[in-house]
Amino acid sequence: MKKNLKPHKKAGLQTSWIDHIPGLSTEEGPCIRFPMQGQFHIMKYLHGLANAIVKMGGEIYTKTHARHINEDGAECNGYKVRASQIVVATNTPVNDFVAIHAKQFPYRTYVVAFKVARETIPHCLWWDTGDMDSKWVTAPYHYIRTQKLNDDYDLLIVGGEDHKTGQADAEDIPEQDRYDALIDWTKKRFPMVEELLYSWSGQVMEPVDYMAFIGKNPGDNNVHIITGDSGNGMTHGTIGGIIVSDLIQGIENW
Numbered sequence: 001m002k003k004n005l006k007p008h009k010k011a012g013l014q015t016s017w018i019d020h021i022p023g024l025s026t027e028e029g030p031c032i033r034f035p036m037q038g039q040f041h042i043m044k045y046l047h048g049l050a051n052a053i054v055k056m057g058g059e060i061y062t063k064t065h066a067r068h069i070n071e072d073g074a075e076c077n078g079y080k081v082r083a084s085q086i087v088v089a090t091n092t093p094v095n096d097f098v099a100i101h102a103k104q105f106p107y108r109t110y111v112v113a114f115k116v117a118r119e120t121i122p123h124c125l126w127w128d129t130g131d132m133d134s135k136w137v138t139a140p141y142h143y144i145r146t147q148k149l150n151d152d153y154d155l156l157i158v159g160g161e162d163h164k165t166g167q168a169d170a171e172d173i174p175e176q177d178r179y180d181a182l183i184d185w186t187k188k189r190f191p192m193v194e195e196l197l198y199s200w201s202g203q204v205m206e207p208v209d210y211m212a213f214i215g216k217n218p219g220d221n222n223v224h225i226i227t228g229d230s231g232n233g234m235t236h237g238t239i240g241g242i243i244v245s246d247l248i249q250g251i252e253n254w
């Protein structure tokens with residue numbers, strides 16, 4: 001893992017090597033520390049973004065079903081909409097059913113949320129390096145963060161135990177057992193957690209090379225895509241908006 005520090009420094013990241021993992025009662029480390037991480041409330045973020053779009057003269061249309069997307073535009077609710085530039089940012093692209101779909105896979109990820117006394121766990125974002133012996137192309141890993149619940153408690157949100165969608169039994173581990181494994185994993189490392197309040201699962205798109213697909217759709221001149229988010233949709237959505245906007249305007253992006 002220490003070899004990863006070199007490309008971090010080359011990219012200008014202020015990462016550092018530390019011997020102890022902050023906030024975990026077990027697994028002393030070592031680990032790589034990424035300072036100045038950001039955590040956003042997605043609804044507040046989208047509210048501000050939508051207001052900015054409208055303020056700058058943009059228009060947002062909901063309840064719109066776009067189909068037959070090509071270089072001329074798209075059919076939206078039965079009407080033909082023409083555009084010089086098209087961006088398909090729909091989790092997995094709906095404009096092309098071959099080019100990108102064969103280069104990424106849907107994965108099911110599981111999440112649990114525990115009640116924990118306020119300020120007993122440092123405000124951090126954690127990731128581990130995953131199960132390198134996993135049979136899946138993308139090695140399942142754990143991801144953890146905190147979220148304020150009320151004046152007395154925080155939520156400790158822990159996710160992981162991923163598998164390809166529809167293939168939970170391929171490892172002889174049914175869905176409920178994956179929740180149980182996640183609960184056990186959490187309690188071992190955060191014994192201060194109290195009541196389990198929430199559990200749910202979701203789907204993420206994992207590209208074969210771990211890198212998101214952001215740019216021109218293969219074979220098209222003016223159709224752009226943003227996909228392969230690996231569960232990092234807020235980050236990739238923002239990065240994708242910047243990169244694709246610059247690409248359309250002919251602005252170089254380094």
